[in-house]
Amino acid sequence: xxxxxxxxxxxxxxxxxxxxxxxxxxxxxxxxxxxxxxxxxxxxxxxxxxxxxxxxxxxxxxxxxxxxxxxxxxxxxxxxxxxxxxxxxxxxxxxxxxxxxxxxxxxxxxxxxxxxxxxxxxxxxxxxxxxxxxxxxxxxxxxxxxxxxxxxxxxxxxxxxxxxxxxxxxxxxxxxxxxxxxxxxxxxxxxxxxxxxxxxxxxxxxxxxxxxxxxxxxxxxxxxxxxxxxxxxxx
Amino acid sequence: xxxxxxxxxxxxxxxxxxxxxxxxxxxxxxxxxxxxxxxxxxxxxxxxxxxxxxxxxxxxxxxxxxxxxxxxxxxxxxxxxxxxxxxxxxxxxxxxxxxxxxxxxxxxxxxxxxxxxxxxxxxxxxxxxxxxxxxxxxxxxxxxxxxxxxxxxxxxxxxxxxxxxxxxxxxxxxxxxxxxxxxxxxxxxxxxxxxxxxxxxxxxxxxxxxxxxxxxxxxxxxxxxxxxxxxxxxxxxxxxxxxxxxxxxxxxxxxxxx
Numbered sequence: 150x151x152x153x154x155x156x157x158x159x160x161x162x163x164x165x166x167x168x169x170x171x172x173x174x175x176x177x178x179x180x181x182x183x184x185x186x187x188x189x190x191x192x193x194x195x196x197x198x199x200x201x202x203x204x205x206x207x208x209x210x211x212x213x214x215x216x217x218x219x220x221x222x223x224x225x226x227x228x229x230x231x232x233x234x235x236x237x238x239x240x241x242x243x244x245x246x247x248x249x250x251x252x253x254x255x256x257x258x259x260x261x262x263x264x265x266x267x268x269x270x271x272x273x274x275x276x277x278x279x280x281x282x283x284x285x286x287x288x289x290x291x292x293x294x295x296x297x298x299x300x301x302x303x304x305x306x307x308x309x310x311x312x313x314x315x316x317x318x319x320x321x322x323x324x325x326x327x328x329x330x331x332x333x334x335x336x337x338x339x340x341x342x343x344x345x346x347x348x349x350x351x352x353x354x355x356x357x358x359x360x361x362x363x364x365x366x367x368x369x370x371x372x373x374x375x376x377x378x379x380x381x382x383x384x
Numbered sequence: 385x386x387x388x389x390x391x392x393x394x395x396x397x398x399x400x401x402x403x404x405x406x407x408x409x410x411x412x413x414x415x416x417x418x419x420x421x422x423x424x425x426x427x428x429x430x431x432x433x434x435x436x437x438x439x440x441x442x443x444x445x446x447x448x449x450x451x452x453x454x455x456x457x458x459x460x461x462x463x464x465x466x467x468x469x470x471x472x473x474x475x476x477x478x479x480x481x482x483x484x485x486x487x488x489x490x491x492x493x494x495x496x497x498x499x500x501x502x503x504x505x506x507x508x509x510x511x512x513x514x515x516x517x518x519x520x521x522x523x524x525x526x527x528x529x530x531x532x533x534x535x536x537x538x539x540x541x542x543x544x545x546x547x548x549x550x551x552x553x554x555x556x557x558x559x560x561x562x563x564x565x566x567x568x569x570x571x572x573x574x575x576x577x578x579x580x581x582x583x584x585x586x587x588x589x590x591x592x593x594x595x596x597x598x599x600x601x602x603x604x605x606x607x608x609x610x611x612x613x614x615x616x617x618x619x620x621x622x623x624x625x626x627x628x629x630x631x632x633x634x635x636x637x638x639x640x641x642x
Contacts, residue, residue, distance in 0.1 A: 228386035253413040254421035357555030
């Protein structure tokens with residue numbers, strides 16, 4: 150592994166063109182969810198509300214970034230025979246840190262995300278980046294790459310969650326927008342005012358089900374590929 | 385290739401480092417995590433009397449307020465299947481180190497036979513009225529469901545309820561928690577019929593027919609709703625000896641647990 154190291158010139162700036170590309174690429178043209186189609190399981194499961202998705206994204210950015218950093222730091226010392234196990238231990242420790250911190254800081258969110266925090270360990274994006282990038286690159290770039298991929302994952306997660314929460318529950322990040330009670334910004338049962346225009350409206354229950362996330366991600370992939378034909382596989 | 389000794393050395397060193405690091409972190413965060421968990425549980429208990437808490441609902445309350453209400457207005461008792469109140473030694477003997485009713489883990493108790501079970505009851509004093517918050521636990525479609533049910537002091541009328549679940553389907557079974565209307569419908573229903581017979585509350589598919597003893601079911605969640613029906617029936621029935629004792633107003637043996 151160590152000898153496949155890509156050589157980087159010495160006088161590189163700390164945040165140069167290459168680094169910027171490492172952040173931007175996974176956000177759009179090489180998005181881990183819509184292009185590489187990795188990390189789908191948690192993207193389907195946790196995206197029914199914006200706030201948990203946001204916390205989940207932060208957790209993945211953290212785990213992905215630091216797992217890449219630590220793996221890259223010890224990449225020349227990792228025995229090839231137990232390479233994967235070492236990577237897994239690094240990821241698992243970081244996930245445990247996230248879990249303990251969440252329990253400490255915000256127990257309700259921890260309850261809400263329940264098993265999915267633990268499942269970051271098996272999130273294909275993290276392990277994929279370690280194998281594909283961190284094992285062959287210097288720590289700083291690996292860290293940037295991990296953060297970039299975590300952000301790419303988070304971007305899609307929050308976009309899906311926003312659509313699902315608005316149309317499924319009539320709210321956005323807990324702010325109640327439209328629904329059949331006076332608590333909502335637009336009250337569909339109101340006798341007068343703006344609510345009367347929306348008396349036909351009701352929440353789409355399909356959006357609350359995990360299946361909706363699959364359709365949404367499918368639509369995102371479709372939009373992205375039709376806007377940029379270069380991304381379409383010609384095979 | 386690396387030598388076997390190097391591999392073993394590397395793995396041992398790495399595991400030790402990770403183990404020490406994580407244990408330290410856990411030890412540091414343990415107390416706060418425990419407190420957070422107990423506040424979380426107390427919120428769900430108070431959720432059952434959400435309409436009687438005064439100005440604000442549980443969701444708007446700060447953690448301190450929740451603890452304050454629990455300390456000042458809630459008396460917690462632990463009961464056995466005969467309706468006797470247990471003292472803290474008896475609770476510790478059942479395996480709960482805290483020795484208070486709130487320490488009882490219903491998930492563990494549910495597995496015991498009904499004679500050995502112990503369970504908590506919370507008496508909430510809203511200032512001018514007393515409510516009795518009881519815990520129930522059962523099975524939904526995928527995993528466990530549980531809830532807190534508040535009874536008025538006639539030990540018949542339900543004053544409120546809150547439900548939670550471990551793994552019901554979002555949008556279907558999970559609505560028992562997510563849809564506030566479901567729990568709100570329980571309010572005002574009665575667990576005894578006109579003849580004084582125990583009937584509990586039924587969640588009826590297609591809508592409640594008898595408004596006194598039934599609530600509307602949730603579409604697409606029949607199994608979860610039947611689970612709620614079953615849970616309510618069995619869960620409240622186990623409190624019957626306690627109701628009788630309370631109604632008679634006689635002092636039950638054993639002492640009150642603070």
